[in-house]
Amino acid sequence: MSDIRRQRVPRPVREQQIIDAAIRIFARRGYHAASVDEIAELAGISKPMVYLYLDSKEGLFLACLRREAERLLTAFRAAAGPAHSPELRLRAGLLAFFTFVTEHRDSWVVLHRQSSEPSPAITAELARSRRELLAEVTGLVRADIAESDGPACPEDDAEFVAYTLVGAADSLTDWMALHPGEPPERITLRLMNMVWVGMRNVLDGEVWTTPSGTP
Amino acid sequence: MSDIRRQRVPRPVREQQIIDAAIRIFARRGYHAASVDEIAELAGISKPMVYLYLDSKEGLFLACLRREAERLLTAFRAAAGPAHSPELRLRAGLLAFFTFVTEHRDSWVVLHRQSSEPSPAITAELARSRRELLAEVTGLVRADIAESDGPACPEDDAEFVAYTLVGAADSLTDWMALHPGEPPERITLRLMNMVWVGMRNVLDGEVWTTPSGTP
DNA sequence: CCCCAACCTTACTGGCGAGTAAGGTTACGT
DNA sequence: ACGTAACCTTACTCGCCAGTAAGGTTGGGG
Numbered sequence: 017m018s019d020i021r022r023q024r025v026p027r028p029v030r031e032q033q034i035i036d037a038a039i040r041i042f043a044r045r046g047y048h049a050a051s052v053d054e055i056a057e058l059a060g061i062s063k064p065m066v067y068l069y070l071d072s073k074e075g076l077f078l079a080c081l082r083r084e085a086e087r088l089l090t091a092f093r094a095a096a097g098p099a100h101s102p103e104l105r106l107r108a109g110l111l112a113f114f115t116f117v118t119e120h121r122d123s124w125v126v127l128h129r130q131s132s133e134p135s136p137a138i139t140a141e142l143a144r145s146r147r148e149l150l151a152e153v154t155g156l157v158r159a160d161i162a163e164s165d166g167p168a169c170p171e172d173d174a175e176f177v178a179y180t181l182v183g184a185a186d187s188l189t190d191w192m193a194l195h196p197g198e199p200p201e202r203i204t205l206r207l208m209n210m211v212w213v214g215m216r217n218v219l220d221g222e223v224w225t226t227p228s229g230t231p
Numbered sequence: 232m233s234d235i236r237r238q239r240v241p242r243p244v245r246e247q248q249i250i251d252a253a254i255r256i257f258a259r260r261g262y263h264a265a266s267v268d269e270i271a272e273l274a275g276i277s278k279p280m281v282y283l284y285l286d287s288k289e290g291l292f293l294a295c296l297r298r299e300a301e302r303l304l305t306a307f308r309a310a311a312g313p314a315h316s317p318e319l320r321l322r323a324g325l326l327a328f329f330t331f332v333t334e335h336r337d338s339w340v341v342l343h344r345q346s347s348e349p350s351p352a353i354t355a356e357l358a359r360s361r362r363e364l365l366a367e368v369t370g371l372v373r374a375d376i377a378e379s380d381g382p383a384c385p386e387d388d389a390e391f392v393a394y395t396l397v398g399a400a401d402s403l404t405d406w407m408a409l410h411p412g413e414p415p416e417r418i419t420l421r422l423m424n425m426v427w428v429g430m431r432n433v434l435d436g437e438v439w440t441t442p443s444g445t446p
Numbered sequence: 447c448c449c450c451a452a453c454c455t456t457a458c459t460g461g462c463g464a465g466t467a468a469g470g471t472t473a474c475g476t
Numbered sequence: 477a478c479g480t481a482a483c484c485t486t487a488c489t490c491g492c493c494a495g496t497a498a499g500g501t502t503g504g505g506g
Contacts, residue, residue: 188394
């Protein structure tokens with residue numbers, strides 16, 4: 017009848033379309049529950065194409081992981097690189113992160129919310145991308161120590177702070193979903209506000225005293 | 232040969248054994264990849280028993296969810312309840328949380344690291360348990376506002392802080408796995424240190440100025 | 447002693463989904 | 477024009493796993 021046959025498309029383009037579709041489905045269903053048929057259908061293609069271009073379900077997932085990890089890290093570095101003080105770099109990095117997640121929610125889910133271990137290769141790639149993001153943040157925190165205090169930076173305290181920041185940011189991702197109006201700028205602002213002062217406390221060694229109002 | 236026949240055991244006990252096993256497997260493999268056979272085997276029992284006692288795979292998962300959510304919340308409330316100031320209550324709550332996660336890592340994974348949506352009932356239960364934990368933390372934060380400032384507490388700022396805290400704590404769970412020596416007390420201390428001062432900033436309304444060293 | 451209820455098993459079915467075999471169609475270079 | 481390589485499909489196989497049917501064992505109350 018209506019001769020809308022499926023458009024023929026060159027391989028690199030098709031690959032990206034498949035990966036786009038895969039990210040949506042993997043994010044919705046999780047790795048195991050996602051079916052290659054469904055991904056193929058969303059990509060407007062039939063299943064064997066997926067296997068021809070990406071080898072296997074695992075290969076497809078790895079391709080998603082690699083592409084999105086690259087994107088996020090690039091965005092983060094591009095934002096945090098040029099700023100002048102460590103504080104401003106961290107701010108810019110966080111803003112880039114929240115912007116990225118706002119625009120690519122599914123990517124973040126695929127990258128960071130996968131508890132199970134589908135296969136060694138996937139576990140490794142997942143670990144790698146997380147490590148790289150953490151390393152980036154840890155670097156910023158370290159830079160801050162170096163600049164302000166000088167010596168005696170406590171070994172893993174920078175890492176501790178980085179974990180706290182990344183975890184907070186991840187969780188705030190959910191908060192954003194509940195408050196669609198909030199712009200990434202405001203969230204960044206509040207988080208910086210909340211965390212910047214305290215970071216110094218931790219990095220200078222703990223000084224917590226049982227506090228204010230003990231009746 | 233050796234006549235170690237499987238012990239006969241009353242129903243309520245067996246149910247708990249099955250749930251224990253299920254939590255381990257669900258945490259390791261995720262909901263979909265976990266097989267009921269494997270759970271049954273780990274529980275020292277055959278598959279039909281699982282269906283007899285827990286109805287279905289979904290029912291089994293729900294039972295895990297309910298039992299562990301209950302445990303965690305109870306531990307949290309028991310710790311946070313008796314302390315005197317909001318600050319001490321929060322500290323005690325966090326300590327209880329880190330202690331719980333140290334002792335029941337799998338439970339936390341099952342409760343909080345499930346991105347996919349296996350079924351409406353599971354999604355609902357998962358959402359419920361998270362909401363309750365968040366509500367508990369939000370309550371502590373609110374109480375703090377009320378005590379110190381008085382009026383004009385910003386609507387969702389308490390919620391914002393709660394999300395930050397829970398996310399940070401969750402992420403620090405991974406950090407703990409990397410540093411097996413660290414006792415929950417030290418982690419709690421550092422987190423309080425890092426976050427307590429800044430919380431006030433956020434709750435009093437944002438006051439962030441582009442900072443210190445702008446060359 | 448003997449029976450019934452609670453406990454437990456082996457041995458199936460049925461469907462879903464990863465991966466594949468075999469071949470059809472269009473663009474493009476010559 | 478026409479062949480060939482790139483693009484794409486229909487129609488399977490095969491294994492895994494949720495869920496079930498049918499029946500075996502044991503202890504404790506009459």
